[in-house]
Structure formats: structure tokens, C-alpha cells
Amino acid sequence: MHFLELIRRFVPPYKGEMALNIFFNLLSTVLSLFSFAAIIPVLQILFGLSESTTQYIDPATVSSLDDWLSALKNNLYFWMSGQMAVHGGGYMLFLLGLFLVVMTGLKVLAAWLANFYMVPIRTGVLRDLRKLLYDKVVSLPIGYFTEERKGDVMSRMTNDVSEVEASIMSALDVLFKDPIMLLIYLITLFCISWQLTLFVLVLLPVAGLLIGRIGRSLKRVSQRGQEQNAEILTQIDETLGGLRVIKAFNAEEKLKQRFLNLLNDTRRTFNRINRRYYLAHPVSEFLGTALVALILWFGGMLILSDHSTIDAATFIYYLVIFYSLINPAKDLSKAGYGVRKGLASLERIDKILNTQSNIKEQAHPLPLSAFDDRIEYRDVCFSYREDVPVLRHINLTIRKGQMVALVGQSGSGKTTMADLLPRFYDPQSGKITIDGTDIRDVSTYDLRALMGNVNQEAILFNDTFYNNITFGVDTTQPAPNGQTWQQAVETAARIANAHEFIMATPDGYGTYIGDRGSRLSGGQRQRISIARAILKNPPILILDEATSALDTESEKQVQEALEHLMKDRTTLVVAHRLSTIRNADLICVLHEGEIVEMGRHTDLLSLNGYYRKLVDMQNGR
Numbered sequence: 001m002h003f004l005e006l007i008r009r010f011v012p013p014y015k016g017e018m019a020l021n022i023f024f025n026l027l028s029t030v031l032s033l034f035s036f037a038a039i040i041p042v043l044q045i046l047f048g049l050s051e052s053t054t055q056y057i058d059p060a061t062v063s064s065l066d067d068w069l070s071a072l073k074n075n076l077y078f079w080m081s082g083q084m085a086v087h088g089g090g091y092m093l094f095l096l097g098l099f100l101v102v103m104t105g106l107k108v109l110a111a112w113l114a115n116f117y118m119v120p121i122r123t124g125v126l127r128d129l130r131k132l133l134y135d136k137v138v139s140l141p142i143g144y145f146t147e148e149r150k151g152d153v154m155s156r157m158t159n160d161v162s163e164v165e166a167s168i169m170s171a172l173d174v175l176f177k178d179p180i181m182l183l184i185y186l187i188t189l190f191c192i193s194w195q196l197t198l199f200v201l202v203l204l205p206v207a208g209l210l211i212g213r214i215g216r217s218l219k220r221v222s223q224r225g226q227e228q229n230a231e232i233l234t235q236i237d238e239t240l241g242g243l244r245v246i247k248a249f250n251a252e253e254k255l256k257q258r259f260l261n262l263l264n265d266t267r268r269t270f271n272r273i274n275r276r277y278y279l280a281h282p283v284s285e286f287l288g289t290a291l292v293a294l295i296l297w298f299g300g301m302l303i304l305s306d307h308s309t310i311d312a313a314t315f316i317y318y319l320v321i322f323y324s325l326i327n328p329a330k331d332l333s334k335a336g337y338g339v340r341k342g343l344a345s346l347e348r349i350d351k352i353l354n355t356q357s358n359i360k361e362q363a364h365p366l367p368l369s370a371f372d373d374r375i376e377y378r379d380v381c382f383s384y385r386e387d388v389p390v391l392r393h394i395n396l397t398i399r400k401g402q403m404v405a406l407v408g409q410s411g412s413g414k415t416t417m418a419d420l421l422p423r424f425y426d427p428q429s430g431k432i433t434i435d436g437t438d439i440r441d442v443s444t445y446d447l448r449a450l451m452g453n454v455n456q457e458a459i460l461f462n463d464t465f466y467n468n469i470t471f472g473v474d475t476t477q478p479a480p481n482g483q484t485w486q487q488a489v490e491t492a493a494r495i496a497n498a499h500e501f502i503m504a505t506p507d508g509y510g511t512y513i514g515d516r517g518s519r520l521s522g523g524q525r526q527r528i529s530i531a532r533a534i535l536k537n538p539p540i541l542i543l544d545e546a547t548s549a550l551d552t553e554s555e556k557q558v559q560e561a562l563e564h565l566m567k568d569r570t571t572l573v574v575a576h577r578l579s580t581i582r583n584a585d586l587i588c589v590l591h592e593g594e595i596v597e598m599g600r601h602t603d604l605l606s607l608n609g610y611y612r613k614l615v616d617m618q619n620g621r
Contacts (some may be wrong), residue, residue, distance in 0.1 A: 010125045010168055017117045018172070024114035025177045028107050029184045032324065035103035114177075118169070126165045129349070133157050136352055141359045142424045143384070151234025152227075156352055159229045160345035167342015181328040185321055192318050193310045199298050200322065203291055221273050226345055228266040235259055285326075295322060359423055361443060368442040371450050371539040371570065373435045374399045375421070380430035382416060390416050392593045394430070398586075400539075403566060405573040405581035407614060408590035414574045417590070418542050421572065422448050452533035454562070456545040458525035460517035465502050466509040468517075468528055469493065472536040480537065488535060496531035496561040498524070523558055530561045541571040578615055587611065 011018060137153065145153075189197040239246065239255060246255055299315050310318070380394040391413045398404045406414040419425055420432060423444050431438045439447055452472070460468050469489050479488040489509060493499040501524055505511035517525040533541065543562065559580060575581040582601045589597035589604065589611045596610050604611035 007168070007172065010128065010164075011121065011172070013128070014121045014124055017121050018176075020117040021114050021121070021172070022176045022180070024110045024117065026180055026184075028110035028114060029181045031103055031107035031110060033184070033188055033321070035100055035107055118172070121172070122165060122169055125168050126161065129161050129164060130157065133161065133349065133352060136355070139357065140352075140355060141357050142419075143358070144355060146384075149230070149234045151232070151237050152230035153352070154233045154237070155226065155230030156345075156348050158233075160226055160348050163226065163345035164342045164349060167339050167346070170339045170342065178328040182325060185325040185328075188321055189318060189325075192314060192321075193299075193302070196295065196299055196302060196310070196318065200291070200295060203294060221269065221276075225266070225269045225273055226348055228262070228269055231262055232259075232266060235262060291326075292319065292323065295319065359426060359444065360440075362441055365443040365446070366437055366441045368434065368437060368446040368450070371400060371434060375540070375570070375572075376433045376436075377417070377420075378431050378433065380417075380420065380427045380432060382413075382420060382425065382427045390593050391420075391427070394595060396588060396595065396598075398570060398572065400570050401568065402585040403571040403573060403581075403583070404586045404588065405575045405584040406588050406590060407575050407578060407581070407611065409614075412590040413593045414590055415544055418544055418572055418574050421540075421542065422451050422453070450538055451540045451542060452536050452538035452565075453542045453544070454526070454529050454533055454565075458517060458522075458529040460513060460520075460525055460528060462512065462515045464507075464510050464512055465493075465505075465528065468513065469509075469531045469535055471532055489531075492531040492535040493528075495534050495564045496527045497557050498527040498531050498561075526558045527561055530558065530565055534565055539570060541566060541569045542574075543571060544574040545576045578618055589614070 134157065137157070186197065186201075189200070235255075235258070239259075246252060296319070299310070299318065302310055303312055303315055375398040377394045377396040380391055381389065382391040383389045394417060396404070406417055408414055416425070420427060421439075423439055426440065431440070433439065434442075434447075434450075461471070466486070466489055469492060470485065475485050479485045481488070483491070486509070490499060493502055493509075502509060502511070513519050513528070517528065520528070543566075573581055573584065581587060584601065586598060587601060587604055588595050589609075591610055597604055597607060599607070605615065
């Protein structure tokens, strides 16, 4: 049933290729029987095992299928006897050898074509599964990744996907290729000697039982192996991201030892997996050889008996077919192990695919194409965990064109409050509205299309300046103000004070900026992210401590760019440096998840409350 489930989920888009693969596997098997059949007359000619006693039989005179096949065989021997009488045995051996070469050539061609049509199934399933996982990961809410390790997610998208792809190929072999070959070979063996084949069928289940015992725990061990691979990726990711701290604290040896311990544990696990996996081949080969020895004994007894239904040459042909049957039987057992390993990986993948997003989209969302009046937080409460409230009864109105700042100590809920607006999270109670419409009733795409974000950490990609700045717009559509996109990008970069340092790079806007913008300074990265927001030209802007991590000179340049960006926009600012929000239309002071003060800078100072304390602390008083 597991085999069928794998096929049902991933193979239907490739039904045509699968049908052709099955057809050519079947053709290859049938052709192999014809090529093997040349052995019988070759042996009879070489060793004189039969004499010409045949007479021509007219196929039209026979009625049953068995009689027709017997007549065909008889007439073939009659023709061969005539050719040998005229041209000699050497000529007949040449013809039989040519027949063997031609049939073998056709057989291997059919086998190649079977694999030829398997290739698009293999690569297509791998692509589809990776796309399915990537689409799911991108669609999951941000909250999911606060609880999952990045390395584990990466492992499921790489190692586990490869295991499932190999498992699906094994499942195809289990269901179509190997059973077809086994069935055809067994039918042929029955036709040659039913007594000998019954003897074989008594022995085969015993061998299969012994082979099957090897892989019973393989699925559980394989799952542990994939988990350890995920731990390796996690540690590599943490090491690369934290190299500065590792070196600053002289923790290299500590990290090396931790990584070595993890590698040793993983090695021990995969030693167990691979030893059991590779045990299948020698065990099946040994059992196959033992079966051949028993068949030689039993078949020899049949030939030596007075009423034998099989001659020596046919018995050799029987043995050749039986030995050909062993390979698909071994492949079938190995495929079973492969499927077990893949099922362990599939369970890990399904944990992601079956994750339900807590950000629910409406089946018929309300339209939202513009922002005309106000944003309102109405009695909003939120917590990441049920027992720890982060925001409590937040009420706030942000009118169009206003700059509203959120200030407070670390952990007071400022960033969380900003993250609720683009629906990175949904509140447990209360609601947020834009022009009176609950943001949960509109599509997240339309909602976020109205917003631009500039965060404390500038999120850039290992791409060119041009592609990073155009990241948030559709460049297949006309650029604004009758410009080309290149002109629009340069305009945005000039407003963000980024054009000069971009043009100083070797390829200008075509220069790659490195992983996460590693080739740029902090201020330069921030100005590129501001240029990206300027080009998107959103009516609502969210700034999350955009200058807090910068030095004084960079802060001045970035602050100037931000002032250009905020002009004529509705802006929600999460502020760390209070000097940057003195001119805000409204300042909201948060304390332990509640808004405790609201007003302009001068009004809040006169209250001599929480805001005054924050200002005094930053001024060193």
C-alpha cells in the first residue's frame, strides 16, 4: 500500500512516460527469452544431443494452441536439420550466433528505452517535490520559523527530497518492472517443466523470508539518519552566521569538537543503515546460488529418470532463465529497502506539507486597492504563547499622511505591533482595519501591496544592485512616469543616497552584492533597502528601527534618505533612537504591551512620565 501511495501522489503527471517504461521493460524481458532460446539448438548441435527425427507438420492441420506451438517448434527443428544437412553444422552455428546477437541487441535497446523514459519521471518528480516544498515554505507564516530550525527545513528540502525521489523510482520497480519480469520468467519456467518450477516455488518463500528480515528496522534508522543530517546543516548554518562571535570568544575548538561529535554520531547511524542495505545483495546472491545447486540436483534427477519431461539442453536453458530471475528478485528486495528509507523521509517532508497556516485567507476576499483615510487598531490583544501576553488592548488610529512612532523599552511590543499590520501574525482578539475594512477580510497580497518595509537588518539577496532594488515590483509592467525601469531604479537610488556608491562598483547596477549584501557596509545595505521601498512607492511605510545599528555618519545619510521616503506617506516607525522621531505627528509609548502615553514630542515631555524617562536615559541623565 505504501508503494501505491507514493505512485498515486507523485507519478500521475508522467503517466505517458510510465506507460512507455512499462512497455519497453516488458519487451526487453520477452526478447531476452528469445535470445536465451538459441542456447538449446547450439548445445544440441555442438554435443549431438538430438538427432533429426522431425517431419514437417502443416500448422493448418492443428486445432489447439498447444498443438500449434508444438508444430512450430517441430518445423523449426525440421528446417534446422535440413540446413545442417546441406551446409553443415558450422553454418547453422553462425546463424544461431547471429540470431543471438540480434536479439540481444534488440533486448538492450528496449532496456535502454525503458530507462530513457524513466529519466523524465525521475527528474520531474524531483522538481515537483522541491517546488511543492518551496511553495509551502514561502507560504507559511513567519511564526512557523521561530519554532523550526533552519537547518532542519533545509535538510527536508534537499536530503529528504532526494531520498523520496529514489524511493519513488524503487516503488515503480516494485510495482511494474520487477514483477513483470518475474511473472514472465516464471510462466516460461512452468512451460518448460512444471515439476521443477513447483520445487523452486517451495524454496523461494524461504529465501524471501530470510532477506526480508534484514530490512525491518531500516525505516526507523533511516529517519534518525535524516534528522542527524538536518542537525549537521543547522550547525553549519549557525557557524557561518556566527563566525564573528565564535572567533571573538575563541570558541573555534569548542565548535570543532561539537561538530566532530555530531559527525561521529551520524557516521554510526549511517554505518547501520548502509550495512543492512548492502547485506541484501550478498545474502540474496548466496541464497540464489544455493537454490541453483538444489535445482541442479533436482533437475538432474528428473533428466536421469526413465520418464523425464526435460532433456539436458532444455535444462540448461531452464537454468539460464532461472538465473536471470534472480536479478529482478534481488532488485525487488533492494527496492523494498529503498522504499522504506524513502517513506521515513516522506514522513519528515509531510510534517511541512501538512502544516496549516494560522493566517487564513478568505475564500472571497474584499477588494483593497488603495488607502484613503485611516488605519485603526481596535482593542487588539496578541501573544506568541497563551500564557505570555505581548500586546494588551491596543487602541490606535493612524490617519493618512501621518507619521506615527512606537517607542518603549525592549520587549514592550513595538515590533510585534508593527508586524500585525501586514498580517505576519493575527491578533487573538480585536481587529485592525484599513478604511474601516478588517485586514483579515482582504487578501494578504492586496494588503502587503500597499506597504513598504525597511527593517533594522537590511534583507538583501545575492544578486545585482538592480535586481535587489526592483525586488518588490513587477518589471514586466511599464515603469512609472514614462521612464524605463533602469531610469526608475537610478531615480530611486539617488533619492536613497545610493547612486554614487553603486556607480563606484565595477559593473554599476549590474554588480553582485554578495550573500546578504556582504560586500556592502551597513549603511549601504540600508540605503539599498530604502531604494527598494522608494521604487515600490507604497502609500503605507513601516520602519522598524531602520537606523539603530548604524554609525553616526551612516545614520545621517540613511536618515536623510528616510525623510525623502516618508514624504507624503503614512508611516509607522518603530524607534530606538528618540532623536529621529521628534517631528512625528503622534508618538505612542508602550510599556509591557500597553500604550501608556500618546502625543507629540513636546506634549509627552511635559507629562513627565514614561517618555520623559526614556529621553533622559538616552541623554545620559
